[in-house]
Amino acid sequence: MKFGVIVFPASNCDLDSYYAIKDMMGEKVDYIWHEEEKIEEYDGIIIPGGFSYGDYLRCGAVAQFSKVMEAVKAHAEKGKLVIGICNGFQILTEAGLLPGALVRNKNLKFICGTAQLNVENNDTAFTNKLTEGETLRIPVAHGEGNYVAQDEVLQKLKNNRQIVLTYRDNKNGSMEDIAGIVNEQGNVLGMMPHPERACDPILGNTDGRKIFESMIAYLKGGR
Amino acid sequence: MNLYEELGLKKEEYERVVELLGREPNELELNMYGVMWSEHCSYKHSRALFKHFPTTGKRVLQGPGENAGIIDIGDNMAVAMKIESHNHPSAVEPYQGAATGVGGIIRDIFAMGARPVALLNSLRFGELENSERVQYLLDGVVEGISGYGNCMGIPTVGGETFFNKSYEGNPLVNAMCVGVIEHDKIHRASAKGVGNPVMYIGASTGRDGVGGASFASVELTEESEEKRSAVQVGDPFMEKLLLEASLELLDTDAIVGIQDLGAAGLTSAVCETATRGEGGMDVDISRIPRRESDMHPIEVMISESQERMLLIVRKGQEETVNRIVGKWGLHSKVIGKVTDDGRLRVRDGEEVLADMPAESLDSSGAPKYYKDYQEPKHMKESRCEDLTGIPQPKDLNQTFMELLRAPNIASKEWIYNQYDHMVRTSTVIKPGSDAAVIRIRGTEKGIALTTDCNSRLCYLNPREGSKIAVAEAARNLVAAGAKPAAITDGLNFGSPEKPERFYEFRESVLGLSEACRELDTPVISGNVSFYNETDKAAIYPTPIVGMVGVLEDVRKHMTLDFKEEGNVIMLLGE
Amino acid sequence: MKVKVYVTLKDSISDPQGTAIQGALTKKGYEGVESVRIGKLIELELSDRPEAEAKEAVEEMCEKLLANTVIEKYTYEIL
């Protein structure tokens, strides 16, 4: 099993994701440069946080043009796992791999802190090690994490149980308190909070591990 | 007014230029002297006092004199740090002023070859209550720091924010950056190796920062007057590319020297690298990438456009540079070469536009003053003040609540929660404690960081206040479980040409020196910002102490919160 | 040739920034500011080309990058 962490020119949580997988989860992981076209060897792709191409105009807007995103689309179509964290979530929506959009936090400020998340669906490749209704404490750090979508889209997300994580205390203004959603097939997750920042015990919080443990269990189970 | 006066030079200084050159300078040359001999670049009013600072110690690998100071923390690892002010730009345009301040200090750190791992900032504003202006400045500065630092992926882990009337017209924005480096990777800003090419990477050169007191030229038309701008706009994306490209370049053996383009732009960068290296340099400004086509050579040479670096490259390795820089989407350009004739030559193609002894521009040529000083009147008055007449508060509960509500005491969480303080997953103690702690990956160690200065005490007694600032910083580090190791100092004062202000500066330097010697925390880098005053008043003397300490075992850090019911509370000290 | 692209939020999408500015204006004493919406103005300088070609290029750029059509709409003028 091997993970790949995509590196855009101004990714900056690439290193955090890399160390979380390698040192904390003990799995194989490589960095993948944004101009890479071949990513077949990876089972799980992590699109990390940061500011991709500066995030000018809109977060994640330019990243959808990169060569590697073509490969990520193909990877996702094959049903393989993709997790987009923070900027990664923004990129996935801009690239059309997840519905909706992320706009500026309702208080118009960057928010850094720790969010309490509700686990809404534990029957996914990313949450199978969690129990429904469980609370996760996961760091957040974003200026544009306010999830918006048209009513029909929201309805569909609810009906299909695609809303996986919600905020207990919704600070950014997301519709339906959405913190993380999966695509219809359930193999692509986008979430604003940073599970990779909550893996190392020295940092005082290891709640994020369960997300990666779920992915690893899913991949091992070969489902 | 004479041209030299418009450029901020005094008559004696102009005469000195003529003497050093052996002729009258031309306009470009005079402009270059003007910026290099400005207070900001030459430290002409402060240099004479630096000899008091303790600058050596068993940990010190690089003291003052380079882009940043460096200390050894063991395990072949070292820590680079420096503080820098961006006060006046932030007063004009708070967002961009603060953002470019952060950008500048980050470049100083990676120019040493170090990976920036933490940012801190020390802010001073006028009274917050009932002042829309102060609120606007504060919001803008905090957003600027957040906008730039967050995008760079460098956690902002600490700082301080104080409000006091003396900063009303002249806020202070000091930014500090800390980097980590392996011993053998340390790079210096020197142009070694005759014939080595000098290369330029990063943003193209515009008219940014061409303005202010040090710029004037009769040749420039009114139209260009309008085009020039003192406001620099930060581009953190470009800086991130520069950072990654520079660190990757410094991992090869292609780079002999590296210098960021900061104050006084190209002029300062070529001059400093030349004098620290073989002594001379020859640059062709027709090769400088420009944002606008009709720029005057003076504008090109003194522009302070952000996000640019100068590289001295081993001859024949230009392609290595092009390849790595290209990978990060940047362009590189050879703009000149290293010489050993001691001359700084600026050409436009074949035509020589300026030709002067490189050293004459730098601190060895620049004037050095030791101004008169005199104790401020208010100090005597306050010493005689009778404190016994101050009544006890009637309602202690209410007073307590009022104190907690005062902006200077109230929690600053709303500020530091706008900064990403967790990125790089190494922030072991987050903002909100006495000092921040960062673990050093690959070792068991950690470093603790803090900035401190109570300027009210420095106003009452600059020498004692400065000692207290050092002591407070040290206590903060100790409270986090670290052993204090070194400081970087951000010295913010009024005009050194006024005896009372120079007294404050001098006393502060002496106080800092004494305390640093006592605590064995040498001064490894710093910055001086003078003329922080308006026609009404000068700021309180504000010598900001940025201190780093070392934790041999980062797991043994300590935070300030009460841990469990029943724990005993003790008071140490007098 | 110069092209101006105007990108605005769809009516159904709320605009906290606009609301904040409306609040600030009202607080400052400007009466009758009933709504504020913030959009983007993107000025492009394109190499000269026939108008039809320019139109096609601009529309594609808008669809692909300049606007996020999930939440935004756009108009443009070719000057």
Added chain:
Amino acid sequence: MKVKVYVTLKDSISDPQGTAIQGALTKKGYEGVESVRIGKLIELELSDRPEAEAKEAVEEMCEKLLANTVIEKYTYEIL
């Protein structure tokens, strides 16, 4: 009444956003995109009033809040 305010950076101020977007468009294969500058479009809905009054109010709002006149300039239209 509707007012549209256009806020753009002064010509002397560099626009890293615009430059980055220009780079992205060019890399994506759009040729001849010579420059991109990004500004703001602010749509105000004001209670009806005589045009002269509206003008005065809008100009003051621009100077005081809508534009940062240190680095930006503005124009507006009253519709």
